[in-house]
Amino acid sequence: MKGKESVWEEIVRENQLQPTKLNEVAVWPYADLVLNVGGSHLASMNKSREHGFLGFRNSKNSFISWINRLKFYRIVP
Numbered sequence: 632m633k634g635k636e637s638v639w640e641e642i643v644r645e646n647q648l649q650p651t652k653l654n655e656v657a658v659w660p661y662a663d664l665v666l667n668v669g670g671s672h673l674a675s676m677n678k679s680r681e682h683g684f685l686g687f688r689n690s691k692n693s694f695i696s697w698i699n700r701l702k703f704y705r706i707v708p
Contacts, residue, residue, distance in 0.1 A: 632659045646708040656706065 639653040701707045
């Protein structure tokens with residue numbers, strides 16, 4: 632997101648969001664890593680369960696929940 636600070640400032644202004652800087656909204660290198668997985672990415676919870684981590688949370692529902700919180704606090708449009 633380097634070089635996109637002015638775009639974010641315009642989004643904040645146009646949508647009357649809380650004044651934030653682009654680097655405060657996300658850890659962009661981590662977001663790139665997580666969101667740029669290819670179609671062949673395979674994730675299994677088997678090893679976690681074998682080691683006693685039995686709880687889980689639906690990823691899609693969690694993502695939607697956090698986006699809705701950010702909208703509520705006027706961080707994102």
